[in-house]
Amino acid sequence: MSHPFDAAIALRPRGDGVFDGATHAGYANMVGPFGGITASTLLHAVWLHPQRLGEPLALTVNFAGPVVEGPFRVTTRALRTNRSTQHWHIELEQGGEVAASASAVFGLRRDTWTATEIVPPPLAQGAPVPVKGLSPRVAWPQRYDMQFVKGGWPDFDNPQAEPADSHSELWIRDHPPRPLDALALAAICDAFYPRIFRRRQRFTPAGTMTLSTYFHADAAALAAQGTRAVLGRARAQHFGGGYFDQTAEVWGDGGRLLAVSHQLVYFKE
Amino acid sequence: MSHPFDAAIALRPRGDGVFDGATHAGYANMVGPFGGITASTLLHAVWLHPQRLGEPLALTVNFAGPVVEGPFRVTTRALRTNRSTQHWHIELEQGGEVAASASAVFGLRRDTWTATEIVPPPLAQGAPVPVKGLSPRVAWPQRYDMQFVKGGWPDFDNPQAEPADSHSELWIRDHPPRPLDALALAAICDAFYPRIFRRRQRFTPAGTMTLSTYFHADAAALAAQGTRAVLGRARAQHFGGGYFDQTAEVWGDGGRLLAVSHQLVYFKE
16 A cells, blocks of 8 residues: 555656646645645656656745646646756646646756755754644645644644744654655655744634745665654744745754755735 | 846847847856846846736746857746736747746735844945956956955955855945846845855856745835845855755845845856
């Protein structure tokens, strides 16, 4: 029996870079699927493409409109293939409309000088925090084992005082456990709930408009992480005008930075 | 006489969202044009489109291949228009090949709760730092008045000791002065030289592969900045495998965050 993550990102190739997929109730969000699973699905389409060069380096997903429950079509197009890098454009269509688009940069990595300038969060024991006050259709948080060190899910029914910042730190892995790869990592990078929930401690409609992820670890390094939880940190930079941006880091064993991600989110207030 | 920036991003509409443009020697980089001017040009195409909704909220530019000196064609396509947001796909072609692609999110802003979590660099006097050791064809730094507070251009002929971090802080504005708008801001967000230059204090081929910018100020706030310099801060997060990411903030008068940007850069070592 396949892992729910693999079932959710499954695609049936129709040739010429076109793939058929369908939403998965196990990753449902308030409206449509969890953005992270859509991101992974679009990345997966390129991953399955016979002309793919190397591994994912960067992925930007634009959430253009609601994805509704049911089947969708993913179309991939290699815009340009260089000696060591390759640029892709991807679109997800439903009912003749574009519901999401993406660009992906794939490529080969080489041994070079290496350095990490940012520092990982302190290693600390986390604890589970129940998800409360969200619609029962929101299933995707149950697809992760999240152990919060700080900034756990707010309880909208019993709001706490507004914190001074929107930071969260947590241990996270797929539930049930699944060996880490770039596809799973792409979804984990979007698994930090909207920072406006944390700052305001109350529910407001919010949705990611665009999400960019940079992959800093190759397949071997991700495989070495196995099913062990990664340490994530997320925070907002600015809220205003109906939009905010949030940024995230995902750290693996030994303080290795696996990926960073950035997103711009719509919110109602 | 038009400002060199406006001459560089000028586009001739050919109908159906297609525009003709050309590179401008004043913004030349090592290979092809300065990435920031390409980003502004692609944003400009949407700006000029009769179906544009609102102002730029986010822009991701993928530098797929070299842009050579001469004319190019820009094709824009509105993927989806919602009530208050709009998603665009943009391609820049030369000689029948895609040299750059982009996604842009445009939309309307509303009055909402506002907060900025990151803090601006301390206000400090900057000083100009000459650009040395780069090819004489690299003209774009002369299109900016840059006053460095820290992390100025390295002198590749007289390298300093490698610093512990890649941070730069500088006052920057167009040269000659030009009133700020989102188009100019999009270019300024890419005006922080590759962080590998600073860390290693020596020249290495490096080029942006993908650049995402989030606009946090509306047209009125940018117009209010006028021709006064903005305060920029840039830093890398991780170098390795032939790639690094760098992130930047651009601050206006009164500690107002105007934009943030993130990019993944190829480097040779």
